[in-house]
Amino acid sequence: MTKKGALLVNLGSPDSTDPKDVKKYLDEFLMDPRVIDVPYWLRSFIVRGIVLNTRPKKSAEAYSKIWWEEGSPLIVLSERLRDKVDDHTGIPIALAMRYGSMTIKKGLQELKEKGVTEVLIVPLYPQFAMATTETIMVLAEELRQEFFPEMTFDSLPAFYNKPEYIEVLSKSIAEKLEGLDYEHLLFSYHGVPERHIKKRDITKSHCKIDGQCCITHSPAHKFCYRHQCYEVTRLVGEKLQLKEGTFSTSFQSRLGFDPWLQPYTDRTIEKLGLTGINKMAIVTPAFVSDCLETLEEIAMEGEEIFHEVGGKEFTTIPCLNDREDWVRVLSGWIDRWAIVEVETAIA
Incomplete structure (x- = not known):
């Protein structure tokens, strides 16, 4: 018997507004070959030789301006969305970030512990881009092969025109x-x-x-x-x-x-x-x-x-965040995927 679940994936955030945490986050983000798509030696020179010597302090100051008492707005809002989608759907829902400490590996492990073997990966981006959707799916597949070989993946396509x-x-x-x-x-x-x-x-x-x-x-x-x-x-x-x-x-x-x-x-x-x-x-x-x-x-x-x-x-104008109508739409897509997959398996 297979069990289905969905993994919502957003960009990510530093753990705090401390420049050290921001530097760690920026290093992971900017060293992604699908974000700065140049040879490794050049990417390392640009990121670790130039950018990380100046940008973390400035970015930390910017994060400090928008940081909430509960933490990073992106993380807090994504968690609220996950909780509401979890309440609306009939399958387990987990949340992960492409960069930072809320890793995709942790999200997949959470689903595995709930018995999930078929995962719908939901990049929280309306449009496809190699620096967003593609890098999520590439990393997820690498993790599947190394740590979760019993799992199978599907993904929610770009929904810009839905x-x-x-x-x-x-x-x-x-x-x-x-x-x-x-x-x-x-x-x-x-x-x-x-x-x-x-x-x-x-x-x-x-x-x-x-x-x-x-x-x-x-x-x-x-x-x-x-x-x-x-x-x-x-x-x-x-x-x-x-x-x-x-x-x-x-x-x-x-x-x-x-x-x-x-x-x-x-x-x-x-x-x-x-x-x-x-x-x-x-x-x-x-x-x-x-x-x-x-x-x-x-x-x-x-x-x-x-x-x-x-x-x-x-x-x-605020983003969709955890609006009820957006929650219903996203939950509906996930449930339809789960139902179609079940009906196909039965047939």
């Missing part, structure tokens, strides 16, 4: 904007290097990042982060009947000097303020849980940039 996800995301935006006389809504997604897009082009020819490839149908879109981000913006825009010119897409959190997806969020916020936009709102649909990138980089730094160039009102 109607129920778009419905919940659109509703969360509409609720926050209700009664606000905003002039522009910015959809800000986490950035990735342009080379990541081209590396995951399964056609080896479609992704040119030229303004047309993302709106021209192609099998490449299954693994194209850029297309999937723009598609979320388009679908939400249609759902909320947003007028052309009142919303746009940008990308945040770039690192290093290589070309990253553009337009950049910080420069877009600055441009909006300089061109006379006085009231703007911003949503971050690459994340389902609020974290450093939403609470500090956007809600604090982004607002500061907007005010510096003359903007007046800056509204940040």
Whole structure:
């Protein structure tokens, strides 16, 4: 007899705001070959020779600004989501982080101790990217082969275009904007290097990042982060009947000097303020849980940039976090997977 369970996986967080903990976390994160995808010697030089000598202190200060009494907001919100999903589903649910002390290995061990042999891995990212979904699945498979050979894995595909996800995301935006006389809504997604897009082009020819490839149908879109981000913006825009010119897409959190997806969020916020936009709102649909990138980089730094160039009102829309409608959607996907798998086995 097999027993099914699901493992929710998010990005991760340092254990504390101490620079030593932040340095340890950044080392694991940035040394991932799917995050900084250059040869090991060069990655080590960049990360351990340069970045980790300066960034941990600055990042620790940023984490200190958003840290909750219960701990890291990302961890706390993910735990709340796990608990609610566990209450709504009929199979065991565990939570893990790709980086940090809440490891995927621990999450799988928790499920194993509950008798689980078939695991649905749920990357908590709406869009596919090699630095998010792919690195989770690669590590999970390595762990399965070494420590959990009795287990089998399935994974929840990117859900950026699922109607129920778009419905919940659109509703969360509409609720926050209700009664606000905003002039522009910015959809800000986490950035990735342009080379990541081209590396995951399964056609080896479609992704040119030229303004047309993302709106021209192609099998490449299954693994194209850029297309999937723009598609979320388009679908939400249609759902909320947003007028052309009142919303746009940008990308945040770039690192290093290589070309990253553009337009950049910080420069877009600055441009909006300089061109006379006085009231703007911003949503971050690459994340389902609020974290450093939403609470500090956007809600604090982004607002500061907007005010510096003359903007007046800056509204940040929370991530889905543990909203009841989002919990129901995620729980439904998990239960449907479990039911289909059982029915298939019976047949």
